[in-house]
Amino acid sequence: MKGFSSDFLWGGAIAANQAEGAYLEGGKGLTIVDLLPTGKKRWDIMNGNIDSLVPDHNEFYPGHEAIDFYHHYKEDIALFAEMGFKALRLSISWARIFPNGDDETPNEDGLKFYEDVFDELAKYNIEPVVTIAHFDVPVNLIEKYGSWRNRELVVFFERYAKTIFNRYKNKVKYWMTFNEINMLLHLPFVGAGLVFKEADHKNQIKYQAAHHQLLASALAVKAGHEINPEFQIGCMLAAGMTYPYTANPDDVWDGMDKDRESFFFIDVQARGAYPGYAKRYMNENDIEIDMHPEDEEILKNGTVDYIGFSYYASRTTSTDPEVLKQQTSGNVFASIENPYLKKSEWGWTIDPKGFRITMNQLHDRYQKPLFIVENGLGAHDVPNENGEIQDDYRIDYLRKHVEQMKEAVKDGVELIGYTSWGPIDIVSASTGEMKKRYGYIYVDKDNEGLGTLNRKKKKSFSWYQNVIKSNGEDL
Numbered sequence: 001m002k003g004f005s006s007d008f009l010w011g012g013a014i015a016a017n018q019a020e021g022a023y024l025e026g027g028k029g030l031t032i033v034d035l036l037p038t039g040k041k042r043w044d045i046m047n048g049n050i051d052s053l054v055p056d057h058n059e060f061y062p063g064h065e066a067i068d069f070y071h072h073y074k075e076d077i078a079l080f081a082e083m084g085f086k087a088l089r090l091s092i093s094w095a096r097i098f099p100n101g102d103d104e105t106p107n108e109d110g111l112k113f114y115e116d117v118f119d120e121l122a123k124y125n126i127e128p129v130v131t132i133a134h135f136d137v138p139v140n141l142i143e144k145y146g147s148w149r150n151r152e153l154v155v156f157f158e159r160y161a162k163t164i165f166n167r168y169k170n171k172v173k174y175w176m177t178f179n180e181i182n183m184l185l186h187l188p189f190v191g192a193g194l195v196f197k198e199a200d201h202k203n204q205i206k207y208q209a210a211h212h213q214l215l216a217s218a219l220a221v222k223a224g225h226e227i228n229p230e231f232q233i234g235c236m237l238a239a240g241m242t243y244p245y246t247a248n249p250d251d252v253w254d255g256m257d258k259d260r261e262s263f264f265f266i267d268v269q270a271r272g273a274y275p276g277y278a279k280r281y282m283n284e285n286d287i288e289i290d291m292h293p294e295d296e297e298i299l300k301n302g303t304v305d306y307i308g309f310s311y312y313a314s315r316t317t318s319t320d321p322e323v324l325k326q327q328t329s330g331n332v333f334a335s336i337e338n339p340y341l342k343k344s345e346w347g348w349t350i351d352p353k354g355f356r357i358t359m360n361q362l363h364d365r366y367q368k369p370l371f372i373v374e375n376g377l378g379a380h381d382v383p384n385e386n387g388e389i390q391d392d393y394r395i396d397y398l399r400k401h402v403e404q405m406k407e408a409v410k411d412g413v414e415l416i417g418y419t420s421w422g423p424i425d426i427v428s429a430s431t432g433e434m435k436k437r438y439g440y441i442y443v444d445k446d447n448e449g450l451g452t453l454n455r456k457k458k459k460s461f462s463w464y465q466n467v468i469k470s471n472g473e474d475l
């Protein structure tokens with residue numbers, strides 16, 4: 001039976017908004033994460049309820065310093081190289097390149113920063129995998145244009161994408177347009193910089209913004225292929241299938257319906273047209289997309305090369321009001337408890353078999369190579385009396401997921417690579433905590449922003465090193 005291909009891209013994934021910090025350095029403008037505090041207000045803001053687009057000095061914004069990857073990238077990349085990384089997924093901060101988003105010319109300091117990062121990766125033969133927008137919109141575009149609800153954003157995004165494609169065309173081959181593009185429906189400020197007023201028809205605004213992101217993605221794919229035909233440009237889905245709670249066809253349909261909410265985006269990005277079920281949903285929910293005559297052509301001509309996705313958990317749904325009372329809170333995707341599965345400390349179901357199901361489902365649906373660009377366990381690591389972090393729970397989670405990847409390969413699924421989330425501890429996107437750690441490398445920093453920022457290897461560091469060295473054989 002075949003295993004992972006010899007050029008399989010093992011590595012890790014981080015993002016500018018959760019790792020870089022240095023939020024005002026090098027000419028950078030403000031972006032979404034710079035307005036996300038910790039604490040009670042965070043959830044409301046992530047959902048688009050925000051009073052002011054200026055940071056409030058009474059609040060703590062964990063992204064402002066994050067783990068200061070901006071100044072530590074050499075040290076961090078050396079550690080990734082020591083683990084044997086073949087790839088590092090990272091994002092470019094839009095506001096480092098175009099501080100206001102609508103600037104005529106890019107910011108050279110920002111361009112230079114990423115050039116240095118890519119050169120550092122090249123020293124160790126680590127392939128960069130670049131997300132163009134990871135929960136990232138320059139705040140000026142939110143203020144002046146209403147962010148992605150406005151078609152102007154398509155123009156600004158295309159300019160940004162072309163700028164970085166041209167600049168890094170000989171340094172970066174793998175790209176992704178929008179991180180977890182379906183997140184726009186669940187956390188609209190995080191996914192698309194959307195801010196709502198009380199009376200807004202929110203779904204109308206979200207789907208219009210989605211249309212604009214889909215156009216922008218298609219235009220970027222087309223431009224990228226023109227700039228360098230070798231580019232591999234993907235989409236990125238927050239994946240994880242929805243199980244029906246029972247075999248009642250109503251539950252089964254509900255699960256399918258919920259999955260289609262997410263598949264809608266990828267159906268457009270991978271197949272180049274709006275699926276029928278999405279048109280029906282919009283018709284029946286008073287959603288009318290402002291489409292220009294050229295839009296169908298744009299979508300058709302900008303389909304992606306591969307399907308990038310994150311997988312953390314599966315979800316479960318029911319149409320029975322009694323069962324629905326068990327709905328768990330705290331997760332971005334609503335789910336009821338699955339009696340067959342355990343959960344993480346943050347309430348995310350742990351479901352390795354669901355990973356295999358998801359890979360097969362995506363491959364059956366799109367018949368394109370898959371790139372697992374996020375997976376991992378967010379856990380509270382406590383150093384023992386010797387200061388070591390024995391994160392066997394993380395090793396266990398990852399081992400079981402990699403095993404399912406092997407099964408998927410045997411099932412005939414084509415996998416490009418695996419970049420687990422947060423190979424070095426970074427700020428949590430949903431909670432803003434440092435305590436929710438995913439890393440093989442511990443960063444000394446707490447939820448209040450205190451700590452030395454020193455890096456230290458956890459037990460999982462050498463485990464993952466062996467996984468890579470043995471190309472997934474030694475788990």
Ligand code: BG6
Nearest residue numbers: 179180378427428429430431436
């Ligand atoms: C994905 C995002 O939603 O999951 C990442 O693309 C995020 O940005 C990751 O960090 C894990 O979520 P969290 O909330 O535990 O950080």
